[in-house]
Amino acid sequence: MAEVKSNYVDQRPPMIGGKYDLKTMTTKLMDVVFMRGFQKGWMFGFAIVFLGLLMMANTIGYLVLKGVGIWGNSSPVFWAFDIINFVWWIGIGHAGTLISAILLLLRQKWRNSINRFAEAMTLFAVACAAMFPALHTGRPWVDYWLFPIPNTMGMWQNFRSPLMWDVFAVNTYATVSLLFWFMGLIPDFATLRDSAKQPWQKMLFGMLAMGWRGDARHWSRYESAYLLLAGLSTPLVLSVHTIVSFDFSTGIVPGWHATIFPPYFVAGAVYAGFAMVLSIGIPVRKFYKLEDFITMRHIRNMCKVMLATGLIVCYGYAMEAFFAWYSGSTYELFMMKNRMFGPYGYMYWLLILCNFLVPQLLWVKKYRENMWVIMTVCMFINVGMWLERFVIIVMSLNREFLPSGWRMYYPTAFDFSMFFGTIGFFLTLMFLFIRFVPMIPIFEMKTLLPQAQVDEHKVAQIEEAKNDGKEPLGGSQPVPQFGD
Amino acid sequence: MPQLFHRGMNTLARLSIVIGLLVAGGGLMFVIEFNRTPYVTQAFQPREQPVQFSHKHHVGDDGIDCRYCHTTVETAATAGLPATKTCMNCHSQLFANSPYLEIVRESWRTGQPIKWTRVHDLPDFAYFNHSIHVNKGVGCSTCHGRVDMMPLVWNEASLHMEWCLQCHRNPNAVLREQKDITNMEWVAPKDHAEKGGAELAKKYNIQPKNVLTSCSTCHR
Numbered sequence: 001m002a003e004v005k006s007n008y009v010d011q012r013p014p015m016i017g018g019k020y021d022l023k024t025m026t027t028k029l030m031d032v033v034f035m036r037g038f039q040k041g042w043m044f045g046f047a048i049v050f051l052g053l054l055m056m057a058n059t060i061g062y063l064v065l066k067g068v069g070i071w072g073n074s075s076p077v078f079w080a081f082d083i084i085n086f087v088w089w090i091g092i093g094h095a096g097t098l099i100s101a102i103l104l105l106l107r108q109k110w111r112n113s114i115n116r117f118a119e120a121m122t123l124f125a126v127a128c129a130a131m132f133p134a135l136h137t138g139r140p141w142v143d144y145w146l147f148p149i150p151n152t153m154g155m156w157q158n159f160r161s162p163l164m165w166d167v168f169a170v171n172t173y174a175t176v177s178l179l180f181w182f183m184g185l186i187p188d189f190a191t192l193r194d195s196a197k198q199p200w201q202k203m204l205f206g207m208l209a210m211g212w213r214g215d216a217r218h219w220s221r222y223e224s225a226y227l228l229l230a231g232l233s234t235p236l237v238l239s240v241h242t243i244v245s246f247d248f249s250t251g252i253v254p255g256w257h258a259t260i261f262p263p264y265f266v267a268g269a270v271y272a273g274f275a276m277v278l279s280i281g282i283p284v285r286k287f288y289k290l291e292d293f294i295t296m297r298h299i300r301n302m303c304k305v306m307l308a309t310g311l312i313v314c315y316g317y318a319m320e321a322f323f324a325w326y327s328g329s330t331y332e333l334f335m336m337k338n339r340m341f342g343p344y345g346y347m348y349w350l351l352i353l354c355n356f357l358v359p360q361l362l363w364v365k366k367y368r369e370n371m372w373v374i375m376t377v378c379m380f381i382n383v384g385m386w387l388e389r390f391v392i393i394v395m396s397l398n399r400e401f402l403p404s405g406w407r408m409y410y411p412t413a414f415d416f417s418m419f420f421g422t423i424g425f426f427l428t429l430m431f432l433f434i435r436f437v438p439m440i441p442i443f444e445m446k447t448l449l450p451q452a453q454v455d456e457h458k459v460a461q462i463e464e465a466k467n468d469g470k471e472p473l474g475g476s477q478p479v480p481q482f483g484d
Numbered sequence: 485m486p487q488l489f490h491r492g493m494n495t496l497a498r499l500s501i502v503i504g505l506l507v508a509g510g511g512l513m514f515v516i517e518f519n520r521t522p523y524v525t526q527a528f529q530p531r532e533q534p535v536q537f538s539h540k541h542h543v544g545d546d547g548i549d550c551r552y553c554h555t556t557v558e559t560a561a562t563a564g565l566p567a568t569k570t571c572m573n574c575h576s577q578l579f580a581n582s583p584y585l586e587i588v589r590e591s592w593r594t595g596q597p598i599k600w601t602r603v604h605d606l607p608d609f610a611y612f613n614h615s616i617h618v619n620k621g622v623g624c625s626t627c628h629g630r631v632d633m634m635p636l637v638w639n640e641a642s643l644h645m646e647w648c649l650q651c652h653r654n655p656n657a658v659l660r661e662q663k664d665i666t667n668m669e670w671v672a673p674k675d676h677a678e679k680g681g682a683e684l685a686k687k688y689n690i691q692p693k694n695v696l697t698s699c700s701t702c703h704r
């Protein structure tokens with residue numbers, strides 16, 4: 001039998017580095033969870049971000065007591081930091097869904113090491129996002145009015161309003177993301193249960209593993225369920241931010257009323273999401289020495305996704321300007337002029353710097369491999385995407401149709417403490433997640449190990465060679481042959 | 485490896501799905517229905533007043549018309565509370581020395597109005613006007629119940645929005661002739677909404693349902 005030879009040599013860096021086998025890899029990934037006590041670095045970081053969480057809690061407390069007047073929102077800018085931050089956070093969540101759902105369907109195996117924490121990021125980002133509209137209502141204790149449940153008002157919600165669609169979009173998104181994330185964790189919880197030493201750990205992980213035994217039937221059902229959920233969340237990647245963009249584009253305000261909004265928002269969301277995955281992934285990779293699992297290949301791929309989606313977003317900026325000019329409408333033209341050269345003009349040019357100019361560095365291969373450059377670019381994108389929402393929301397509202405109603409918007413200290421507070425909240429959850437849940441899917445990483453790469457053709461050859469003229473399959477009973 | 489959990493946990497795990505749904509659904513139902521109870525709405529709870537004033541006596545026994553005291557009900561948003569002078573019209577002669585009426589006489593002497601306790605309190609974000617209802621054929625007892633049978637007045641309705649909308653969605657069922665507006669014993673005849681009520685709606689020029697149930701009709 002001749003060896004099947006291939007001239008193809010994969011030039012790309014491997015998806016998994018180092019010399020791991022099934023055991024050493026599992027141990028390394030589980031050690032983070034089973035570690036006794038906490039590392040100093042973790043404690044230090046956690047203390048800082050927990051302060052942020054406390055700041056958020058205090059701001060919310062004061063906000064509920066005093067009302068939304070403590071924010072800078074005022075006529076004519078009634079949507080300001082709260083809605084900017086909502087859209088910003090929702091966007092950040094999108095990378096998680098894209099990585100877990102679309103890349104799964106496209107059989108992109110490099111997703112395996114980053115999907116878990118990207119999904120966790122999605123969940124935490126949605127939690128941060130949902131807080132803003134919920135508090136923006138001013139009466140958070142009646143927020144259940146948002147849901148179509150029987151009530152004492154004898155009426156339903158306004159289903160024609162995109163804000164209502166938003167409630168459904170965000171809730172579906174959060175639910176499906178949670179299911180997806182938890183389902184992916186089940187086999188890993190089972191691994192943890194089997195390796196745990198403490199009885200309480202066994203019980204806890206045993207409950208979370210929901211009776212997973214690694215049975216072939218379990219795996220078969222798991223695979224189909226995972227695939228179904230992936231199919232379910234694929235449209236969500238597109239729909240959620242599309243509907244968020246409807247919040248604006250169904251209004252007639254110049255600067256909002258544009259047909260390009262849905263694709264432009266979705267691309268922006270993926271752009272922001274990957275920037276955040278990298279901003280968190282790179283330090284975590286360094287701190288926990290996970291360079292063998294989150295390899296250069298992952299980082300390179302994510303940089304390329306960012307570059308591509310970033311260019312779509314910049315196309316959106318160009319089209320907004322073009323539409324304003326091509327419409328010939330006084331108000332649209334003025335909106336664009338105000339955006340570029342008005343009192344907030346510097347924000348627009350900062351946006352162009354952050355989202356268009358700086359990320360072009362990623363065209364250069366050398367920079368795609370330099371962590372410092374990538375981190376810097378990601379930070380610029382994180383800021384840039386926030387600026388984009390500021391430009392769209394505040395700068396369209398502060399100078400609308402009637403010049404007598406023009407007024408500048410200035411955020412208050414509480415706007416900032418709420419925003420930075422949610423970043424603290426997000427990072428607090430991230431710290432807890434990294435410490436208490438396997439942040440890299442152990443079982444999915446196993447499929448990437450060389451041991452798992454079963455060449456079925458080769459196996460068949462070996463079987464054949466073994467049986468050639470010797471003991472046939474099935475023991476002493478002769479297997480009927482052709483011609484017998 | 486020994487079993488971590490007893491076999492029975494399998495059943496419990498499956499049951500937890502049903503129990504979870506029941507708890508979530510039941511909890512929701514409880515909250516909704518709880519909001520409708522008189523414990524929350526304060527309906528059917530007589531309010532103490534500074535003077536022992538009985539509507540049952542004045543309306544039921546004496547037969548005084550509602551508008552004798554609530555004078556602005558046909559012309560203004562509020563029905564109006566009577567001035568002490570209205571009380572004194574009769575009580576300067578009747579029970580003129582009764583200790584129960586000392587508060588009224590004191591108010592009369594000093595000119596300080598009596599501080600009645602409010603019974604019907606709509607939230608401030610709901611705009612309500614008595615005159616439009618009365619002039620378009622909605623009688624007193626439709627909303628306030630049999631005041632002629634209440635020694636101390638209580639709230640007959642929940643004042644929930646669903647209660648307002650009951651009539652705003654189907655006004656014909658409660659419309660009466662102007663002569664019956666303050667009639668406490670009026671009950672809608674059979675098939676009133678289709679027959680008499682529909683005619684009255686035409687006569688009163690009642691606005692179509694989309695106007696009556698428009699947000700800004702009540703939330704201005």
